[in-house]
Amino acid sequence: MSFKKGVDDGLPIGIGYFAVSFSFGIAGSKLLTWPLITLISMTNLTSAGQFAGLHIMSEMTGTLLEMAIATFFINLRYSLMAISLSQKVSPSFGTFKRLCLGTGITDEIYAVAMSSKVPVTPIYFLGLMLLPYLGWTSGTLIGAVCGEVLPHFLTDALGVALYGMFIAIVVPQMKIHKPTCIAVFISIALSLLFNYAPVLSEVSFGFAIILCAVLASLVAAFLFPIKENA
Amino acid sequence: MSLEVFFKYLFVMAFVTYLLRALPFILLKRQIENVFWKSFLAYIPYTVLAAMTIPGIFKATEFLPASVAALCLATLFSLKGHGLVLVALVACLAVMAVNGLHLWI
Structure with missing residues (x-):
């Protein structure tokens, strides 16, 4: 050492x-x-x-x-x-x-x-x-x-x-852990909404990233809690 | 942007980043036990990076097919198990190739 x-x-x-x-x-x-x-x-x-x-x-x-x-x-x-x-x-x-x-x-x-x-x-x-x-x-x-x-x-x-x-x-983790795949796709879907949907696209970049990541991670943590030490 | 405004932003960025690293490092001596919050934090890096990459990568170049090629090739090379540097390089080369082809045609 x-x-x-x-x-x-x-x-x-x-x-x-x-x-x-x-x-x-x-x-x-x-x-x-x-x-x-x-x-x-x-x-x-x-x-x-x-x-x-x-x-x-x-x-x-x-x-x-x-x-x-x-x-x-x-x-x-x-x-x-x-x-x-x-x-x-x-x-x-x-x-x-x-x-x-x-x-x-x-x-x-x-x-x-x-x-x-x-x-x-x-x-x-x-x-x-x-x-x-x-x-x-x-x-x-x-x-x-x-x-x-x-x-x-x-x-x-x-x-x-x-x-x-x-x-x-991101991709290697998606490959070995399916719930991460789902979390990532939820986040991407939200991100696309925040960029292109009429009202949501008014939200600024910083908050949009936060909302996408927090919402997708909350859903994934609720549906697929990770029990083992990753 | 004025210098004064820049330093205000810089201070906030650096200060928050430093506290996030240093405070738990000195204060917490035990693992988080709560499975839900542990899972939430485990997913955060991937959902953040995904939301930043899409649609960000589509706006990173001035020719959309070049960005799409970069995204596809980078994903393919990641799936094959290649590391950070090579994948980043492949993405750049894909943009160059498509832009070059576009000019040539």
Whole structure:
């Protein structure tokens, strides 16, 4: 559980984050200057949350309350991961270290940390989050700078990279767990309604995402409670 | 957008995200026992990402068939068990291919 082991385990995540945050930088460069977009990645380290946040910023109607609530629901899964990770860390992982390293709880870093056979030490976790953090912020910076100079056909294509990543997270779970399939399809159906139905399409992006996800998850949790530890 | 407005949004985003991670990490030392809320939280990531992807991906490019191709190929490659990076790359390549074909024809 050394620092070096953490860095090694974090390398593939770092490379993946670089590619994905590159497209976040491009998306952001249509609205903000590159230092500001990079600052978002440095302080948030979350793909879906930042992506939603950017949408809310770009909509003139997006209020701060909407930003807080959208961020809360989209990133709520990190709380669940933080709870389960707190069962897995070594006794040397004190409150102060948890406050400092808590930022590193992302889907992928959490997944790697939980796959460890021995308790997770603070120094290992620091090593593990190092390259993903650098990959995420540098990818955003380069994407934001290049987004202004890259030809249009390239930025158009890179705009779907983030969605590709979302699909790669959702589809494998749908394949092995049928109730997740149903939850996902309910959410998609609601999302289509909120985008195209006459009155519902007035609802802004942030709240629409919250309503789709919360309603679909409530229905799925009610119909198909998950008993085993997933 | 003014700098002042941006920093207000940034602060709210970063602060909420940080609290969601740090607070449970330091406060909760035991697992959630309630099956319903545990299940609800387990479904949340997937329903959120699904609602963001559809119809978002259709608006991500300027030519609808390119988006549809990206969605189909990304789903196919995910089903075959390929990872995050490759699936994202395939989606990008699909858009390029369809856009290129569109220009050529």
